[in-house]
Amino acid sequence: MEKRISARAIIFIGDSIVSMYRENDGRKYYTFPGGGVEKGETFEQCVTREAFEEFGLRVKPLKKVYICESEKKIDHFFICKLLSGKVGDGKGEEFQPDRNRGVYKQTTIKISKIPLLPLMPPVVAQAFVKDYNKNGINLRNRAKKLYDGCENPSDLKLVLPTKKYYDQVALFKQKFLDAGSSFDGTNTLRDDDVSTWLKKCEDYRKGKNLPKGFVSATQYICVRKSDDKLVGMLQIRHQLNDFLLNYGGHIGDCIAVDERGKGYGKQILKLGLKKCKNLGIKKVLITCKDTNIASRKCILANGGKFEDKRQIDDPRNKDYGVCIERYWIEIK
Numbered sequence: 001m002e003k004r005i006s007a008r009a010i011i012f013i014g015d016s017i018v019s020m021y022r023e024n025d026g027r028k029y030y031t032f033p034g035g036g037v038e039k040g041e042t043f044e045q046c047v048t049r050e051a052f053e054e055f056g057l058r059v060k061p062l063k064k065v066y067i068c069e070s071e072k073k074i075d076h077f078f079i080c081k082l083l084s085g086k087v088g089d090g091k092g093e094e095f096q097p098d099r100n101r102g103v104y105k106q107t108t109i110k111i112s113k114i115p116l117l118p119l120m121p122p123v124v125a126q127a128f129v130k131d132y133n134k135n136g137i138n139l140r141n142r143a144k145k146l147y148d149g150c151e152n153p154s155d156l157k158l159v160l161p162t163k164k165y166y167d168q169v170a171l172f173k174q175k176f177l178d179a180g181s182s183f184d185g186t187n188t189l190r191d192d193d194v195s196t197w198l199k200k201c202e203d204y205r206k207g208k209n210l211p212k213g214f215v216s217a218t219q220y221i222c223v224r225k226s227d228d229k230l231v232g233m234l235q236i237r238h239q240l241n242d243f244l245l246n247y248g249g250h251i252g253d254c255i256a257v258d259e260r261g262k263g264y265g266k267q268i269l270k271l272g273l274k275k276c277k278n279l280g281i282k283k284v285l286i287t288c289k290d291t292n293i294a295s296r297k298c299i300l301a302n303g304g305k306f307e308d309k310r311q312i313d314d315p316r317n318k319d320y321g322v323c324i325e326r327y328w329i330e331i332k
């Protein structure tokens, strides 16, 4: 699907910016002035036209400061100089009474109040306040790429699990149980409550209290930096025992049920491989069931070299009879 392209204006009036207050579909929020780029129009022309139609303001776009991409659209944000006009004079189509698309109210919002208000999109609002507090109205020289809805795979990081994520881990687990999803790379999460799980993760990392047949392992949780949401888990086993060499591999991972298909599976593995390097593992074995297409794609995308398939031949294993594909990745 082609993404809708829009241009938007950041217009300062003293210590405030111009904004449209909206009520629509039961939601109340604020937006930056702007709208869809029309055929044959430049971004700058679009911003200029929209500022006049929506707010009755004559503006001059000075520089592009953000490009914000979401699932359906890409918005280009420009710092604009206010030439003339007064907020409230907009006569655009949004103000026609028969339009039936909720409330439009031309307004200004104090920059210091933005963190308290639902100014859309939040990633731009946050970046704007941060840049403004640091650099004043000059903001940045080159447009910064932002992702709304956080589809940016490089927005992920691996961290050790701590109590801070207690509630998120509990919810993550519940969603896996509800979906009947496989708990790869989560240590004992399926069977333990979160407190016990946290304790075991710490113990196993240090090689303490390991059950028979277990090797020491580091459990990571994968967090999206922009909103601190837990989006996945990854476990690195520090050595291979017989079972791991044949079937389990060094790394197990999974992505939250509601965050799949955004490229996170490939990215979590990429981050995991970097951690392997820090742990001194130079040749990493990664495996997947031969029916797990998504996992195979993640392994191949990270340079996995197929070695062979092995069938789980232990009748006590819950996956008895399943075929496991084995891949190696050399870490440079």
Ligand SMILES: CC(C)(COP(=O)(O)OP(=O)(O)OC[C@H]1O[C@@H](n2cnc3c(N)ncnc32)[C@H](O)[C@@H]1OP(=O)(O)O)[C@@H](O)C(=O)NCCC(=O)NCCS
Residues within 6 Å of the ligand: 181, 182, 183, 184, 252, 253, 254, 255, 256, 259, 260, 261, 262, 263, 264, 265, 266, 267, 287, 288, 289, 292, 293, 294, 295, 297, 298, 301
């Ligand atoms: C495997 C898993 C981690 C993939 O996570 P993800 O975030 O959906 O993966 P990505 O978005 O990076 O997608 C990777 C590729 O798989 C494809 N894919 C994703 N889900 C798929 C599915 N259900 N069927 C087929 N292909 C799928 C994607 O289209 C993408 O393909 P591309 O390279 O052609 O673009 C996730 O499905 C998961 O957590 N599964 C349960 C646990 C698990 O199986 N872990 C792996 C154990 S070895």
